[in-house]
Amino acid sequence: MEKLEELLPGIEKFLRTTLAKESLSAFAENRRLSFVERLDILQLPPHLPPKPDGERMQIQGRKLQSQARANPMKIS
Numbered sequence: 001m002e003k004l005e006e007l008l009p010g011i012e013k014f015l016r017t018t019l020a021k022e023s024l025s026a027f028a029e030n031r032r033l034s035f036v037e038r039l040d041i042l043q044l045p046p047h048l049p050p051k052p053d054g055e056r057m058q059i060q061g062r063k064l065q066s067q068a069r070a071n072p073m074k075i076s
Helices: 004-021 026-042 051-069
Strands: none
Touching: 004 026
């Protein structure tokens, strides 16, 4: 049996080109588009999950402090 990774390009081409030319019901067309979108998402590179709010605030605070040290305001 073929591996899924070997089948996906053919399935994707079928969904994008062959079925796109067919007269599908609204339900079937929505399913086709949903599968195409899911395949697009699977092909995106991996990314890190967002940081928790508390950690994000600490990092932003450190950035602001370092920017203030790099560009001190002159008070006349």
